[in-house]
Amino acid sequence: MLNFYISHKEPNEKIIMLLRRHWTIMLFKILFFGLAAILPIIFYFLANNFIQTIISHNFGNVLFVLITSLYYLYIWLFIFAVFVDYYLDVWIVTNHRILNIEQKGLFHRVISEQKLYRIQDVTSELKGILPTLFNYGTVHIQTAAEKSRFIFKQVPDPRHVSKKVIMMSEQSKKFKRIMEEKEEITT
Template identity: 30%
Template structure:
């Protein structure tokens, strides 16, 4: 399974973390399958004595255990959430042939909160992370996530980094456009730019000096 192709990862985007369902849900299915096999093994001689009907029950029990195990493996490997540097992508398998891929970009996230209910959720520390979008049309629910508080913090940190990098890119774009426009400016506008830059540099120097004085006073 190529996650990069599955989520259509962009060139300037990287995978930060992958969230999966709590392991307890996988183990419950495997334990159920093992219980079926143990039951078949325990009654195997009695079932064999029942003739064709017993053979059918043995075969049916083994087949059911295999189906439960394969389904658990398929569901565990097919349901996960990819946290990238630009968005949250949730991949959910609704069956053996049906898959749903949903994504929300960080700049479209309105709120992130956690839902935990029941003894199991509090005992084994798992829950649902709910991501609401600004448009309020999309609500992404990441279910049965282990340590949802840590996962929520990770998503929020990635969102903050995305916003910070976006501002830096905007500044770079403005600077690049400004530099390219300088040769096209006439003398009058160049002097206006010069006066503005000198005034701005004076402001920055004053702010820096005031900050240094304040730090010295605190020490």
């Protein structure tokens, strides 16, 4: 069961889809830092004599230890920050609305939402070699109210996501129509 905290949750609101970017996006970023972590080790073996000369001096040894320690500490911090950035970028489709929660840097968070019945057009886009290989892409959602579209970026299986959003939107529109008709009858 999907469980995620949503602010001002409506009664009977259930999460239908909780989407994050495809895992390969995070993996490539982490691989970059992984490569950065291996570089000093490669350098150590390539320039062994040079490093041995530096380490043999007390001052050189001290600098070597301090810089290496900081280097790996910060690489680990960057890897964690990349992961948190990935983890906090979420697109949620409930049976009432769609939510777009994006963490843009450490101190910039954007949350936007739109009712499902306001959705006019849903487009899925799968562009490039890697997105085709791993089946991830972008889903553009055009709503009635806004000029700018909701964009689910680099989500897995964009075609399935767009179909599901269209289906949920149709259901929501039907439900709204029924409720409006009921209201008209009662008045």
